[in-house]
Amino acid sequence: MPTGVAIRDARQQLFDAADRILLGSGPSALTSRAVTVEAGVAKGVLHRYFTDFDAFLAEYVLDRADRMDPHAAALRDAAGTGTVTGNITEALTALFGSVAVAIVALITFRDELRARLRHDWPAGIPVLTEAAQIIAAYLAAERDLGRISPAAEVDSLAAMLIGTAHLLFADRTGPPPDTARVHRAVTAALSSALP
Structure with a gap:
């Protein structure tokens, strides 16, 4: 140009x-x-x-984590509607069908990027940590509505769901898992929390 x-x-x-x-x-x-x-x-x-390419990458990752707000609002608004497993399946499919899996690979791939991100994001991996918080807030809302067990550990369940979905979507060489496969995994992960 x-x-x-x-x-x-x-x-x-x-x-x-x-x-x-x-x-x-x-x-x-x-x-x-x-x-x-x-x-x-x-x-x-x-x-x-940007001062250098790793500064660009750090801001890029943080920008993509910030873009999760609409997903948070949509999932929060779904509390009390549909099914818990259906709502989470939809949210996880949207999240991992986006650039999220590739960002996790990018963060893992570049040592300097991880070091820079620690200044702004001291714990966890941006995008995945944000997604876990979104799902935990949704599960807490569903728990308050009585749609999941009052004893459900929502933070642990959210982390488990993110990890499960990441494993399902991580293989970039094949097609992404279909909705039925994601739904089965979500149902299994939430089996102890659902009434």
Whole structure:
């Protein structure tokens, strides 16, 4: 792209390019050059907004974690409607059908990125930690409504559900699991908590 041409929301353009690369080719293909080429911008654009590529990646991961708010609102609003297993199956399928699994692989793949993220996100892995909190809040709401056992340990159940879903969706070489498979896993994980 020629110098001097205005770019609307360059940061978002770069983040969206990173999504496409991660989903299409995985974390090993994510380089500053690949991102700028995919975004259709000069390489200097990335360095105009970020001190280096790992700073870009850290902000990218945190941006994607922040985007979980609509998922949180949708799941929270589902409390008391449908079935608990159906609502969680839908939420997990949406989460792991997105860039979330690829972001986990990216964080695991890059030591410097993990080190930078510890400053802003001291515990857990962004996206997965946020998702576990969303599911725990939903389960707490369902517990308050009497749709799951009053003794249910919602934080433990949420972590178990995230781990289970991550294992189901982690294989990028094959097709993602179908809804029925995710639903069976959710039902098994919640069996002791459902009335």
